[in-house]
Amino acid sequence: MSAERKTLEERAQMSDIDRLRHSCAHVMATAILRLWPNAQFAYGPPVENGFYYDFDLPDHRITPDDFEKIEAEMKKIAKENQKFEWKGVSRDEAIALAKSGRLGGLTERPGNPSTFKLDLLEKIPEGEQISTFQNGDFIDLCAGPHVGYTSKCKNVKIMSVASAFYMGDETKPQLQRLYGTAFPTKEELDQHLVQLEEAKKRDHRKLGKELKLFHIDEDVGQGLILWTPNGATLRQELQNFISEELRKQGYSQVFTPHIGKTVLYKTSGHFPYYKDSQFSPVIENDDLTKIIKEGCGCCEMMERLGAVSAKLRSQLNERVGTEVVTEDRVLPDDKLLDGFLLKPMNCPHHIKIFDSQPRSYRDLPVRLAEFGTVYRWEQSGELNGMTRVRGFTQDDAHLFCTEEQVADEVLGCLSLVKIVLNTLGMHDYRVRVGLRDPDSSKFTGDPAKWDAAEEACRKAAATLGVPFTEEPGEAAFYGPKIDFVIKDVIGREWQLGTVQVDYVLPVRFDLSYIGPDNKPHRPVMIHRAPFGSMERFCGVLIEHFAGHFPAWLAPEQVRVLTISEKADAFASDVFAQLKAAGLRATFDNAADKIGAKIRNAQLDKVPYMLVVGEKEAAVQSVAVRHSKKGDLGVKPIADFIAEITDEVKERRL
Numbered sequence: 001m002s003a004e005r006k007t008l009e010e011r012a013q014m015s016d017i018d019r020l021r022h023s024c025a026h027v028m029a030t031a032i033l034r035l036w037p038n039a040q041f042a043y044g045p046p047v048e049n050g051f052y053y054d055f056d057l058p059d060h061r062i063t064p065d066d067f068e069k070i071e072a073e074m075k076k077i078a079k080e081n082q083k084f085e086w087k088g089v090s091r092d093e094a095i096a097l098a099k100s101g102r103l104g105g106l107t108e109r110p111g112n113p114s115t116f117k118l119d120l121l122e123k124i125p126e127g128e129q130i131s132t133f134q135n136g137d138f139i140d141l142c143a144g145p146h147v148g149y150t151s152k153c154k155n156v157k158i159m160s161v162a163s164a165f166y167m168g169d170e171t172k173p174q175l176q177r178l179y180g181t182a183f184p185t186k187e188e189l190d191q192h193l194v195q196l197e198e199a200k201k202r203d204h205r206k207l208g209k210e211l212k213l214f215h216i217d218e219d220v221g222q223g224l225i226l227w228t229p230n231g232a233t234l235r236q237e238l239q240n241f242i243s244e245e246l247r248k249q250g251y252s253q254v255f256t257p258h259i260g261k262t263v264l265y266k267t268s269g270h271f272p273y274y275k276d277s278q279f280s281p282v283i284e285n286d287d288l289t290k291i292i293k294e295g296c297g298c299c300e301m302m303e304r305l306g307a308v309s310a311k312l313r314s315q316l317n318e319r320v321g322t323e324v325v326t327e328d329r330v331l332p333d334d335k336l337l338d339g340f341l342l343k344p345m346n347c348p349h350h351i352k353i354f355d356s357q358p359r360s361y362r363d364l365p366v367r368l369a370e371f372g373t374v375y376r377w378e379q380s381g382e383l384n385g386m387t388r389v390r391g392f393t394q395d396d397a398h399l400f401c402t403e404e405q406v407a408d409e410v411l412g413c414l415s416l417v418k419i420v421l422n423t424l425g426m427h428d429y430r431v432r433v434g435l436r437d438p439d440s441s442k443f444t445g446d447p448a449k450w451d452a453a454e455e456a457c458r459k460a461a462a463t464l465g466v467p468f469t470e471e472p473g474e475a476a477f478y479g480p481k482i483d484f485v486i487k488d489v490i491g492r493e494w495q496l497g498t499v500q501v502d503y504v505l506p507v508r509f510d511l512s513y514i515g516p517d518n519k520p521h522r523p524v525m526i527h528r529a530p531f532g533s534m535e536r537f538c539g540v541l542i543e544h545f546a547g548h549f550p551a552w553l554a555p556e557q558v559r560v561l562t563i564s565e566k567a568d569a570f571a572s573d574v575f576a577q578l579k580a581a582g583l584r585a586t587f588d589n590a591a592d593k594i595g596a597k598i599r600n601a602q603l604d605k606v607p608y609m610l611v612v613g614e615k616e617a618a619v620q621s622v623a624v625r626h627s628k629k630g631d632l633g634v635k636p637i638a639d640f641i642a643e644i645t646d647e648v649k650e651r652r653l
């Protein structure tokens with residue numbers, strides 16, 4: 001909930017657009033009061049893309065049918081060009097106004113005190129200036145800032161209504177929350193509304209169903225994606241493409257299991273500290289039977305699962321050089337309980353592969369890549385189609401290198417991202433370089449190494465030729481990182497994955513390589529999953545392409561459509577040739593009219609339709625239709641196959 005109270009200083013820094021939108025919240029409240037004078041207003045901040053106001057309206061439930069009426073009233077108020085007037089008041093004056101129902105009202109309302117405003121007043125720290133803003137008859141408890149006059153608030157639109165607990169607190173009354181948006185000009189408002197319409201059409205959850213790309217089944221579990229054949233094809237093509245690029249860059253492919261013992265994550269530090277974002281560990285039957293016989297309760301079991309041996313504790317503390325494992329976590333060996341975790345990340349498994357053999361500086365960098373599936377516990381309210389899930393496959397890789405190699409390796413990671421995004425027609429993206437906050441003690445390790453790694457990230461980001469920002473304090477505690485944010489064709493931003501430099505895990509796992517001096521040295525690790533996960537990336541791609549995938553990604557590339565059964569023989573020969581050429585083709589020789597067949601193919605967003613009738617059969621040719629470009633003329637089947645094969649091979653858009 002964004003019900004956090006803003007300080008006066010934060011308010012003073014409110015952007016122009018937020019100031020406008022917050023002013024519109026006052027205008028909306030004024031309009032609602034003209035229609036329902038008993039409304040009690042709580043809290044009305046600007047939010048991303050708009051504003052809302054929470055209010056109690058006991059005798060009426062706002063529905064979309066009311067929006068027009070409220071908007072009309074708001075436009076009237078804009079026309080009236082009311083001035084927003086600030087007035088400082090004492091606490092007593094404010095309390096008196098609230099008690100009379102005047103705060104958040106158009107008039108005094110005897111017997112209907114402004115209860116939420118009274119509560120908000122209590123939250124204002126002693127000594128802070130209390131103020132009201134008035135426009136027309138509406139007086140609100142507010143520190144501002146506001147635009148000058150309501151005439152600025154004319155380009156508004158009510159968007160939706162929802163329920164919300166007062167201050168986001170479930171124990172408090174449930175209120176109605178009305179959302180709106182506003183822009184300085186009508187053009188900007190219209191453009192925003194068109195974009196929202198377009199976003200609705202492109203919604204990957206909607207298209208995912210229509211194009212049979214993926215399925216979520218309650219019995220399998222929320223947030224767990226079933227990739228149906230069409231979606232699986234899309235994902236496989238994408239993975240093939242990324243894998244090809246990885247091979248060119250000298251990565252080695254590995255496979256690792258979906259689970260690992262908890263001791264692995266105790267060493268890495270992922271368990272039990274992040275246990276709230278993980279699935280509970282799986283305990284072997286024999287162990288479970290044994291501890292049940294011992295009469296071990298739930299709490300004790302969790303404690304024993306999270307505990308470490310004295311040996312592991314001293315090893316870890318010695319390696320890291322500080323007390324990362326406290327003494328209260330140690331239990332005698334016969335009390336320790338190990339289970340398996342569904343892996344929350346792939347790093348520890350890859351570390352074990354690196355550490356499975358002696359490494360020399362000549363072997364470095366070692367680049368291990370895996371489309372590795374990980375599981376994280378997300379609250380059910382957070383789940384969203386493919387973009388917020390509980391099981392996902394990262395385009396993961398871990399690079400183990402010398403300190404001198406960090407800069408080149410980070411650069412390599414970025415150039416791969418550039419190739420992939422450009423191929424997908426995503427030219428508009430930016431990167432964020434997360435640096436440490438020098439004033440914070442959260443960021444451990446040698447400051448000189450940090451400086452070098454930050455410089456490497458900064459330089460690498462600069463070579464991309466895209467906008468980048470430096471964000472102090474946004475680094476991971478173990479090293480700096482680079483995040484990717486892409487803008488899709490309708491201007492929405494999507495956060496993808498990251499590249500992170502890590503000095504900590506090599507220490508925790510005591511990794512080493514033999515240097516030219518014949519002595520052991522510590523490698524640096526780079527984690528990189530630039531596209532985040534296949535689930536999220538495919539979700540974004542579905543929306544980016546609006547389901548109209550280029551031929552190389554399209555689950556179905558070509559559909560052969562017959563005009564009449566007289567063309568069946570030649571059409572089935574065409575179909576056989578397409579299959580033989582390795583194309584994903586289907587054959588529609590149903591009795592439907594050709595118009596209906598084209599419409600179906602169009603709805604399924606098949607890039608190429610080959611229309612075959614008697615006329616085409618006579619000249620051994622096909623009439624080619626593209627789902628977006630329309631009619632492409634009649635050509636011999638061999639020519640079409642040669643053309644589309646090139647198009648797919650070159651991964652043209």
Ligand SMILES: [Zn+2]
Binds near residue numbers: 141146
């Ligand atoms: Zn205000």
Ligand SMILES: [Zn+2]
Binds near residue numbers: 345528
């Ligand atoms: Zn990792």
